[in-house]
Amino acid sequence: MTRSLPILIGIFVVMALSNAVVPVLPDFAEGSAMQGAVYAAYFFGVFVMVLPAGMASDRIGRVPLIHAGLLLTLASGVLILLYPFGLPLLVFRGIEGLGAGLAFSAALAWANSHPSAWISGYVMAAQNLGLVAGLLATGWLAVATGNHLAGIALFTALTVPALAMSVTIRESKHEGFMEADLLTIVRDYFRLFVAAAILIGMTGAIAAIYPGYTGGDPSLLALQLATINIATVATVLIAPRISLRPVPTIQISSVLMVGAVLSSYFTPYALPVIGGLAGVIIAATLAFLAETRIQQGAMAGLFNTATYAGFTFLAAFAGLVAGMFSFLSAFILLAGMAGMMVLAVSGCWCRYHG
Numbered sequence: 001m002t003r004s005l006p007i008l009i010g011i012f013v014v015m016a017l018s019n020a021v022v023p024v025l026p027d028f029a030e031g032s033a034m035q036g037a038v039y040a041a042y043f044f045g046v047f048v049m050v051l052p053a054g055m056a057s058d059r060i061g062r063v064p065l066i067h068a069g070l071l072l073t074l075a076s077g078v079l080i081l082l083y084p085f086g087l088p089l090l091v092f093r094g095i096e097g098l099g100a101g102l103a104f105s106a107a108l109a110w111a112n113s114h115p116s117a118w119i120s121g122y123v124m125a126a127q128n129l130g131l132v133a134g135l136l137a138t139g140w141l142a143v144a145t146g147n148h149l150a151g152i153a154l155f156t157a158l159t160v161p162a163l164a165m166s167v168t169i170r171e172s173k174h175e176g177f178m179e180a181d182l183l184t185i186v187r188d189y190f191r192l193f194v195a196a197a198i199l200i201g202m203t204g205a206i207a208a209i210y211p212g213y214t215g216g217d218p219s220l221l222a223l224q225l226a227t228i229n230i231a232t233v234a235t236v237l238i239a240p241r242i243s244l245r246p247v248p249t250i251q252i253s254s255v256l257m258v259g260a261v262l263s264s265y266f267t268p269y270a271l272p273v274i275g276g277l278a279g280v281i282i283a284a285t286l287a288f289l290a291e292t293r294i295q296q297g298a299m300a301g302l303f304n305t306a307t308y309a310g311f312t313f314l315a316a317f318a319g320l321v322a323g324m325f326s327f328l329s330a331f332i333l334l335a336g337m338a339g340m341m342v343l344a345v346s347g348c349w350c351r352y353h354g
Helices: 005-019 022-028 032-060 062-082 086-112 118-145 150-168 182-214 218-241 246-264 268-291 296-324 327-344
Strands: none
Touching: 005 062, 005 086, 005 118, 005 150, 022 032, 022 118, 032 062, 032 086, 032 296, 062 086, 062 150, 086 118, 086 268, 086 296, 118 150, 118 218, 118 268, 182 218, 182 246, 182 268, 182 296, 182 327, 218 268, 246 268, 246 327, 268 296, 296 327
16 A cells, blocks of 8 residues: 555646546536636546557556656646646646646556455546545635635646655556457457446446436535545445456446436436446456456556546437427436346457466
C-alpha cells in the first residue's frame, strides 16, 4: 500500500480536477450545447489517449507516462483558471483529458502487473473517490466562496504535491507477461471488452438520464448520484480479496444489474446497487486480464477505451431513447442490454496462460 500511495494520490487528484467543472457547468458556458461540449471535451481527450498510453507504457515504462500525465493535468488546470471561457476552455479541457488518459492507463497497467491483485482495486477506488471529491467539494466551495473556479483552483494546487510525490514511484515488475498483437487481443477478447463497455458504462448512462427523469433538487441529485461512485469504491476494494472466478462473477453481476437498473426507475436506493455491481465487474474484468499474462499496458488501454466508450456513447444513446420515447423505455432498454452480457461473456477464456 505504501509503495502505491503516490500513484493513488495522483489518480485521485487527476480525477477530482476532471469532475470539478460538473457542479458549476452553467458558470462556464451558456446553453446546454456549449455546456455539453465543455463536459465532453475532457472525455474525448481521455478516449483518444488511453489506448496509445497503455501500449506505450509496455515499451517505455509506466512511470514516465504517469509523470507526463500529472504535468499535463497541472498545466491544464492553470490554463483553465486563466481562460475559463469559449474555445480556449474546450481546448484545455481536451488537454486535461489527454493528461488523465496518460496517467490512468499507465497507473492501471502498473497495478495490474503487480502480484497483489488488490492493487488494481486501490487504483479504481482512487479514481472513483476523486470523482466524488471533485463533485462535492466544488459544489460546496462554489457556495461558500461565491466563485465557481474555487474547486478548480483547489485541485490544481493539489496536483503540485502529487507530482512531487510521483518521483518516488518505481516501475512494477512485469516479468512473465508476453507480447501479443493488438488485433489478436481484440479478436480474442472482443466480447469481454463489449461487456465492460456496457456494464461499467451503465453507471454513466443512469447518471445521465436520472436528473432529467426525476427533476429533483440539484444538491440532492448530486448526493444520490455520488452513491454510485461510493459503492463502486467499496466493491472494487473488497472483490479482489475474494476468490471468485471472473467470468461467472461477471455473468451473475449482469443478471443482478438488470434488476438494479429497473429498480432505479422506482427508487434512488437502487443507485448504489448499480455502482456496487459495477465495482465487482471492474474487479472481475481486471482479474481476467491479469490471468491472460499478456502485457498489461495494452490490456489496460483496451479496457479503458471500452469503459470510456461506454460512458460516452451509452449515455448519449440512453438520452436519445428517453427523448424520443420515454424514460421508462430507456430504463428497460438499458436493463435488457445488461442482461445480454450474460451471453456475451459466456465463451470468454484466457487464451495466453503464462
